[in-house]
């Protein structure tokens with residue numbers, strides 16, 4: 215069954231084939247194949263990553279000198295708002311959904327997602343979100359300027375008096391991306407719960423699938439709260455209701471509750487799949503089973519649950535009463551328990567393994583190191599006295615960039631390299647990959663480490679000018695940012711050239727265990743000639759048990 | 771992948787393979803329930819907002835407004851709750867292959883739903899406050915409006931399955947359309963009961 219050429223895979227009669235024209239054109243079509251959709255998500259997201267990156271370069275360019283001399287304040291405000299929004303809503307969410315789309319059906323032995331059409335519709339909403347956000351640069355008054363959290367009353371200001379302004383487009387974009395994500399979540403949860411191959415009990419699911427399941431459950435129960443808040447803000451802004459507008463009897467802090475009730479858990483929607491990626495990668499490149507598989511699996515769900523009751527830690531300084539602060543400080547710190555379990559399990563997996571330092575492993579290791587650092591500053595921030603001190607300073611910016619760049623983006627790179635041979639049928643160039651890794655690892659630390667001393671010294675975030683005594687660390691940070699910006703060049707080069715003319719990839723280049731490695735590279739339409747029967751737990755590295763039994767007499 | 775174990779037991783197992791991933795009706799219903807759970811969180815968020823606003827706003831009712839008239843909405847509530855039973859009867863008729871019974875009960879449900887909507891519209895036209903009258907006005911219209919939109923959606927779904935029941939053979943294989951419409955209607959109903967208590971009883 216290994217190395218079955220694609221054209222010899224005859225599909226069972228009567229099963230509808232996906233209508234894919236094949237070749238690169240299929241990526242521009244309304245395809246319902248989860249693999250095509252997965253790659254559509256990934257490429258679209260990467261495009262917006264570059265856009266968000268350009269905004270970041272402008273921000274850092276401005277901050278290289280204490281004076282505001284590169285762009286004016288309005289542009290700066292628009293830039294950091296769009297940078298944060300694009301990075302979150304158009305890079306991290308869609309790229310992780312892209313991987314989930316590509317991998318989940320393969321990993322659980324299904325032919326596709328439960329609702330392929332819904333899947334395609336959900337994807338095509340992402341470019342619409344992008345167009346709305348980018349289009350907002352061209353409406354009177356420019357793009358939204360209230361930051362990606364859009365707190366009223368700032369977000370309710372409408373100096374130009376136009377009905378359609380940047381903030382309105384921003385809210386519409388967020389609402390559409392929410393609808394798309396809920397569609398996706400319904401699809402993922404149904405697929406994972408209902409479509410696993412025979413023999414794949416919950417405790418035989420790969421950890422990436424566990425992570426996606428947990429993350430999508432958060433989407434289902436958190437996103438509606440954000441949507442509710444966004445609708446109310448939109449009404450305040452357009453028809454003049456008074457939900458959050460103090461001038462009309464409203465309460466702006468209520469918006470913060472709606473917002474963070476979702477947006478804190480959203481952090482885990484992003485990070486859980488990355489944890490899943492780490493859990494897939496460490497065993498392969500260490501040649502050892504994942505340490506504590508079951509505990510790690512359950513810890514994902516536990517994180518999802520606990521994350522729903524910690525949101526007020528973003529509001530310690532929003533007039534929150536002391537008893538409430540205390541409760542949320544304790545629940546926040548509790549999140550570090552399941553997270554710590556995971557880190558422990560990864561370290562124990564790597565420990566004493568036969569390490570192979572290929573590019574995916576390098577990115578995963580680098581990401582793990584930076585995550586540990588982010589975890590430490592995170593625990594610091596969860597304690598009320600520290601947060602009251604550094605809130606709204608660069609300390610916070612440093613912390614969340616270690617999460618979002620150091621961990622999430624590095625984890626995404628790890629995943630791209632790891633599954634590139636499977637997705638494209640070609641190998642990437644290891645040398646270029648390693649260059650990419652070192653540039654981004656050094657760049658990340660140069661860029662974001664200085665933000666911690668800056669924050670402790672009191673430099674505020676969202677400012678385009680600052681006191682001269684902060685100049686030194688800002689110059690280092692900006693240089694790191696430019697290095698980071700440049701580091702994407704070898705990556706893009708590697709991806710494009712390898713995809714076009716890289717060496718042909720075998721089905722299982724990493725000798726990995728997992729159903730996705732049983733099919734050809736790239737996998738055929740409908741994935742499996744016969745649905746596999748799973749007979750052992752995942753991550754059986756160094757064990758002789760096979761993963762699946764071949765299914766004869768399959769009831770089709 | 772070079773060696774596969776094919777045991778007797780697994781051979782037997784593989785006969786069940788058809789159940790995995792091919793049960794489309796089941797998947798759709800599961801997905802729909804998941805969706806409804808998620809939707810109920812939107813309503814819960816609005817309810818939570820309403821409760822907090824009511825408890826923390828010093829002058830909750832706008833000046834000159836005494837409170838909400840309960841009689842008409844109460845009748846409306848009774849009609850809507852009753853319609854949940856009627857659509858259940860429709861579903862049962864279909865299970866017993868009584869196609870005309872199904873259509874009649876469905877028509878009755880639609881009529882009752884429309885009665886509710888019209889009643890709501892009349893109530894709106896009499897009220898002494900508007901959408902932008904403070905948080906009270908905003909919350910009132912937001913809640914009733916958003917719910918009304920769901921009632922309308924429910925009626926449209928019912929119309930759809932009504933029309934489709936005239937296509938021969940349509941309701942022989944599966945009833946996802948019917949079951950989901952009916953479930954949606956019960957959902958709309960339960961939400962209304964909570965809403966009614968919040969807005970009209972707890973004044």
Ligand code: HEM
Pocket residue numbers: 267270271273274294295297298299301302305306360361362363611615618619622623661675676677695698699
């Ligand atoms: C080269 C890489 C990057 C650089 C140089 C950079 C730089 C910056 C700067 C200067 C700010 C503004 C801080 C402020 O004034 O408050 C910012 C904010 C932000 N960044 Fe980045 N960033 C980078 C990558 C990323 C990535 C990969 C993500 C997410 C995956 C991200 C997410 C955010 C968010 C959410 C904000 C907050 C925006 C707001 O305050 O409204 N950034 N970044």
Ligand SMILES: [Cu+2]
Pocket residue numbers: 477478479481524525527528
């Ligand atoms: Cu948080």
